[in-house]
Amino acid sequence: MRQIFHDELEQVATDLVSIAELVSTAIRQATTALLEADVQLADRVIEQDQAIDLRRNDIDARSIDLLARQAPVASDLRTVVASMRMSGDLERMGDLARHVAQIARMRYPEHAVPEDLSATFERMGGIAGRIIDHIVEVITTQDLDAARDIEQIDDELDALHREMFTTLAEGSWQHGTTSAVDVALLSRYFERFGDHAVTVARRVVFLVTGEAGSMEPHEDTDLR
Amino acid sequence: MRQIFHDELEQVATDLVSIAELVSTAIRQATTALLEADVQLADRVIEQDQAIDLRRNDIDARSIDLLARQAPVASDLRTVVASMRMSGDLERMGDLARHVAQIARMRYPEHAVPEDLSATFERMGGIAGRIIDHIVEVITTQDLDAARDIEQIDDELDALHREMFTTLAEGSWQHGTTSAVDVALLSRYFERFGDHAVTVARRVVFLVTGEAGSMEPHEDTDLR
Numbered sequence: 001m002r003q004i005f006h007d008e009l010e011q012v013a014t015d016l017v018s019i020a021e022l023v024s025t026a027i028r029q030a031t032t033a034l035l036e037a038d039v040q041l042a043d044r045v046i047e048q049d050q051a052i053d054l055r056r057n058d059i060d061a062r063s064i065d066l067l068a069r070q071a072p073v074a075s076d077l078r079t080v081v082a083s084m085r086m087s088g089d090l091e092r093m094g095d096l097a098r099h100v101a102q103i104a105r106m107r108y109p110e111h112a113v114p115e116d117l118s119a120t121f122e123r124m125g126g127i128a129g130r131i132i133d134h135i136v137e138v139i140t141t142q143d144l145d146a147a148r149d150i151e152q153i154d155d156e157l158d159a160l161h162r163e164m165f166t167t168l169a170e171g172s173w174q175h176g177t178t179s180a181v182d183v184a185l186l187s188r189y190f191e192r193f194g195d196h197a198v199t200v201a202r203r204v205v206f207l208v209t210g211e212a213g214s215m216e217p218h219e220d221t222d223l224r
Numbered sequence: 225m226r227q228i229f230h231d232e233l234e235q236v237a238t239d240l241v242s243i244a245e246l247v248s249t250a251i252r253q254a255t256t257a258l259l260e261a262d263v264q265l266a267d268r269v270i271e272q273d274q275a276i277d278l279r280r281n282d283i284d285a286r287s288i289d290l291l292a293r294q295a296p297v298a299s300d301l302r303t304v305v306a307s308m309r310m311s312g313d314l315e316r317m318g319d320l321a322r323h324v325a326q327i328a329r330m331r332y333p334e335h336a337v338p339e340d341l342s343a344t345f346e347r348m349g350g351i352a353g354r355i356i357d358h359i360v361e362v363i364t365t366q367d368l369d370a371a372r373d374i375e376q377i378d379d380e381l382d383a384l385h386r387e388m389f390t391t392l393a394e395g396s397w398q399h400g401t402t403s404a405v406d407v408a409l410l411s412r413y414f415e416r417f418g419d420h421a422v423t424v425a426r427r428v429v430f431l432v433t434g435e436a437g438s439m440e441p442h443e444d445t446d447l448r
Contacts, residue, residue, distance in 0.1 A: 064301065064302070064305055067291060067301055068297045068298070071295030073292045074292070077291055077292050078288070081291075081308070084305070088309075088312075168401055168402065168405050169401070169402045169405075171400070173401040176395070177392055177395070177397040177404045178395075180401045180404050181389070181393075181405065181408040184405040184408055185408065185409075185412070188409070
């Protein structure tokens with residue numbers, strides 16, 4: 001009975017990794033679609049998001065089933081609950097990748113991002129890709145150092161986000177209102193992507209160490 | 225044992241209602257703070273958000289405790305899991321109220337919202353207030369009609385959100401880039417507030433009817 005339970009729990013972890021891998025592809029492709037105004041790629045990201053949502057529902061249904069059949073306690077219970085939460089965070093990260101793709105699609109054949117900000121968004125996309133790859137590692141290995149690295153990588157994303165909002169506030173914006181709104185939303189999507197990654201990492205830290213303080217969802221970056 | 229379990233479950237529902245009431249106060253005060261550039265009120269909303277976060281953590285800790293001690297199955301299990309998810313949605317709605325207050329605070333002593341859009345944001349704030357009051361009712365009574373009403377109220381919010389983005393895209397924006405970004409983010413915060421309310425309502429419908437399709441998180445409004 002215990003063996004079956006642990007096999008099932010391991011299967012849930014494997015499925016979380018496979019969702020994280022889909023999210024990794026999604027955010028990389030969304031970034032490329034954005035920077036290259038590639039509408040086919042944008043469409044692919046938008047379509048693929050449904051696969052992420054389905055897998056999330058599947059993990060949640062199986063987690064509830066595990067709770068009902070096995071009535072786990074202590075760390076096993078915490079693992080099942082944490083898995084359901086992580087699946088929610090990963091699904092939301094998939095949504096954010098889709099939002100990036102939707103802006104790329106909406107502006108096609110134009111580029112949504114002005115040329116002088118293209119390099120910054122390329123960096124944001126690169127960091128977001130790096131952060132989700134760390135998530136894959138953290139879920140697989142439960143390595144606490146890798147989990148803590150995610151907070152630092154997220155700091156880079158937050159710094160770029162603040163930089164973007166400073167640029168928008170400077171009064172020298174030449175690209176019009178629509179573009180300002182796109183840039184603000186895009187920057188926020190990448191920033192929130194990082195926040196959810198930090199939340200996933202903290203859930204893993206909580207599972208391993210039992211430190212409850214690390215369960216808090218990661219806050220939005222304060223732009224003041 | 226069963227009686228104790230149901231008393232505890234009822235206590236969780238009472239606590240969800242009390243979180244929803246805090247969120248109701250928060251979104252109303254945040255809207256007033258925004259429209260009247262009232263920085264003291266904005267500060268109060270920002271401070272009070274911590275109370276919402278604490279209660280959410282408390283509900284979640286007690287829910288996990290309930291799962292461990294009582295090992296509920298079937299509809300009892302679904303209720304505990306749904307409560308944890310609803311507490312998450314409500315906490316996020318509190319965050320969104322705080323974000324509105326933070327923009328009011330950031331622009332003080334100026335008004336963050338241009339005068340000609342003030343009436344639209346007043347309507348958005350009014351609808352958001354109405355929607356959270358429906359949430360209180362739906363959690364208390366599990367009334368399915370009230371739950372479905374929430375979807376319709378949210379449609380009003382989505383319509384105003386689209387209207388706001390049309391205004392921003394029209395090319396006749398006279399209020400500068402910073403203001404455009406503020407307006408876009410504010411509009412999105414109200415829209416997301418409504419989305420989370422719909423998600424909470426669907427979770428209640430799911431609990432009552434067992435229709436799993438209604439468990440999906442409510443999607444962002446597509447602005448294309």
